[in-house]
Amino acid sequence: xxxxxxxxxxxxxxxxxxxxxxxxxxxxxxxxxxxxxxxxxxxxxxxxxxxxxxxxxxxxxxxxxxxxxxxxxxxxxxxxxxxxxxxxxxxxxxxxxxxxxxxxxxxxxxxxxxxxxxxxxxxxxxxxxxxxxxxxxxxxxxxxxxxxxxxxxx
Amino acid sequence: xxxxxxxxxxxxxxxxxxxxxxxxxxxxxxxxxxxxxxxxxxxxxxxxxxxxxxxxxxxxxxxxxxxxxxxxxxxxxxxxxxxxxxxxxxxxxxxxxxxxxxxxxxxxxxxxxxxxxxxxxxxxxxxxxxxxxxxxxxxxxxxxxxxxxxxxxx
DNA sequence: GCTATATAGTCCGATGTCGTACCAAATGGA
DNA sequence: TCCATTTGGTACGACATCGGACTATATAGC
Numbered sequence: 001x002x003x004x005x006x007x008x009x010x011x012x013x014x015x016x017x018x019x020x021x022x023x024x025x026x027x028x029x030x031x032x033x034x035x036x037x038x039x040x041x042x043x044x045x046x047x048x049x050x051x052x053x054x055x056x057x058x059x060x061x062x063x064x065x066x067x068x069x070x071x072x073x074x075x076x077x078x079x080x081x082x083x084x085x086x087x088x089x090x091x092x093x094x095x096x097x098x099x100x101x102x103x104x105x106x107x108x109x110x111x112x113x114x115x116x117x118x119x120x121x122x123x124x125x126x127x128x129x130x131x132x133x134x135x136x137x138x139x140x141x142x143x144x145x146x147x148x149x150x151x152x153x154x
Numbered sequence: 155x156x157x158x159x160x161x162x163x164x165x166x167x168x169x170x171x172x173x174x175x176x177x178x179x180x181x182x183x184x185x186x187x188x189x190x191x192x193x194x195x196x197x198x199x200x201x202x203x204x205x206x207x208x209x210x211x212x213x214x215x216x217x218x219x220x221x222x223x224x225x226x227x228x229x230x231x232x233x234x235x236x237x238x239x240x241x242x243x244x245x246x247x248x249x250x251x252x253x254x255x256x257x258x259x260x261x262x263x264x265x266x267x268x269x270x271x272x273x274x275x276x277x278x279x280x281x282x283x284x285x286x287x288x289x290x291x292x293x294x295x296x297x298x299x300x301x302x303x304x305x306x307x308x
Numbered sequence: 309g310c311t312a313t314a315t316a317g318t319c320c321g322a323t324g325t326c327g328t329a330c331c332a333a334a335t336g337g338a
Numbered sequence: 339t340c341c342a343t344t345t346g347g348t349a350c351g352a353c354a355t356c357g358g359a360c361t362a363t364a365t366a367g368c
Contacts, residue, residue, distance in 0.1 A: 142278070
């Protein structure tokens with residue numbers, strides 16, 4: 001029996017699932033004590049996109065429930081990696097700011113990971129990696145839009 | 155400041171993380187009541203690879219701790235989707251077999267997902283997807299081997 | 309302006325993940 | 339043949355995820 005098209009899709013998603021698991025594990029190996037990937041994701045997002053975002057905005061950006069974001073922020077706050085203040089423009093909401101410690105931790109982690117990725121760069125043809133990126137981006141956008149069609153966002 | 159090579163790597167892993175999250179969500183939307191992705195992964199593995207595997211073998215295949223596998227199998231067993239028997243060749247270990255209900259559920263889920271992926275196939279050039287697969291596979295193998303260098307496997 | 313509804317955030321409870329500790333069976337020397 | 343070590347599996351506890359219920363504030367329609 002010949003393979004049908006969906007097999008290709010399934011196999012790609014399967015590889016993606018494994019890669020995600022492995023990269024998450026090596027990220028978490030680089031983080032101190034009780035910090036895990038979602039903590040880093042928030043620090044990174046606040047650095048790259050914009051300081052002072054609201055919890056809900058970030059929950060949507062990462063597609064996680066807002067209760068999970070509350071929990072993640074609690075962990076960052078307890079370690080003084082972020083500060084959370086009332087939003088002057090909206091009494092219901094808050095704003096999250098990086099502390100210097102948060103900025104430092106994010107920078108150090110990036111440096112460590114960049115070191116890790118050097119042997120990957122040595123082993124791989126960068127052109128081949130560059131070539132898959134736009135396809136992954138398209139795929140992500142497609143799935144994201146399909147999700148928005150059916151789901152009510154939180 | 156120009157971008158350095160690691161940025162490309164990070165961006166690729168970031169896209170992969172989001173895609174994993176979205177595809178897992180749509181898989182789980184297709185599964186009945188309390189079943190989640192790891193349950194399906196086990197059913198699928200037993201179908202594709204071989205019935206009668208031991209829990210530890212599967213834990214290694216999925217790179218999860220054996221305690222997580224115990225938990226996942228407990229859920230499948232409670233729903234009569236697998237049967238678990240003593241391993242006649244090794245008194246410490248067990249073997250996991252699919253029930254008819256387990257086979258049926260796996261088959262039905264695959265059918266549903268294949269339906270979902272039809273619009274993806276329509277929207278995408280299959281050649282572009284086929285082109286990224288070997289790169290993803292290489293990447294997965296590379297990361298897997300790097301992990302085995304540092305880690306003691308469970 | 310008043311009220312109905314929508315939105316931002318938290319709390320709580322159910323369930324999942326996973327490290328540690330443990331037990332039982334197998335293996336490999338002496 | 340012992341006994342030390344390794345290996346397969348489970349129990350338990352700490353913590354993460356997330357849906358449902360709740361509170362407070364904002365907004366819309368009248």
